[in-house]
Amino acid sequence: MAGLYYEQFSTGQAFQHAWTRTLTEMDNVLFSSLTMNVQPLHLDAHFAAGTEFKRPLVNSLFTLGLLIGMTVNDTTLGTTVANLGMTDVTFPKPVFAGDTLHVRTTVISKRESKSRPNAGIVEFEHTAFNQDNVVVAICKRSALMHKQPG
Structure with missing residues (x-):
């Protein structure tokens, strides 16, 4: 597995994820359409031209999903029991x-699970940056992680 087990994480540990992703208009239109978000700020260039942004914004929930998805290969691929929540x-x-986005992850905390002896809870902070290294998204995520087998 590419992901790490509970014991392999330490508080303060940081990951600079190698994955980058250039977002396209089609990504935004498809995600917004699939999730039935008809906000014209995401879908209508003419409407968006009349806003302070002057062009369509990428759907923030797509940004959030991409932010977390870009971290999986280095951290939780195959070693997660479940995501417990996202905050902040x-x-x-x-x-x-x-x-074009790139992501950094920092381990905020970890603790043993009280109900599952073979798992522990790891809290991550994920931060997405654009091509100019400007922070565009931040999320804290708690994940129930498998402990190493054996």
């Missing part, structure tokens, strides 16, 4: 089609 989600700057 913020989008300090807008994301537009054509932006």
Whole structure:
């Protein structure tokens, strides 16, 4: 597995994820359509031109999903029991089609599970940056992680 087990994480540990992703207009339109989010700020260039942003914004829930998804290969691929929650989600700057994102993860805390002896809870802070290294999204995520077998 590419992911790490509970014991392999330590508080303060940081990951600079190698994955990058350039977002496209189609990503935004498809995600917004699939999730039935008909907000014209995401789908209508003419409407968006009349806003302070002057162009469509990438759907923030797509940004959040991408932010977390880009971290999986280095941290939790195959070693997660389940995500327990996401908190403190913020989008300090807008994301537009054509932006290229990269992500950093920091382990905020970890503790043994009280109900599952073969698992522990790891809290991550994920931060997404655009191509200019401007922070565009932050999220804390708690995951129930498998302990190493044996």
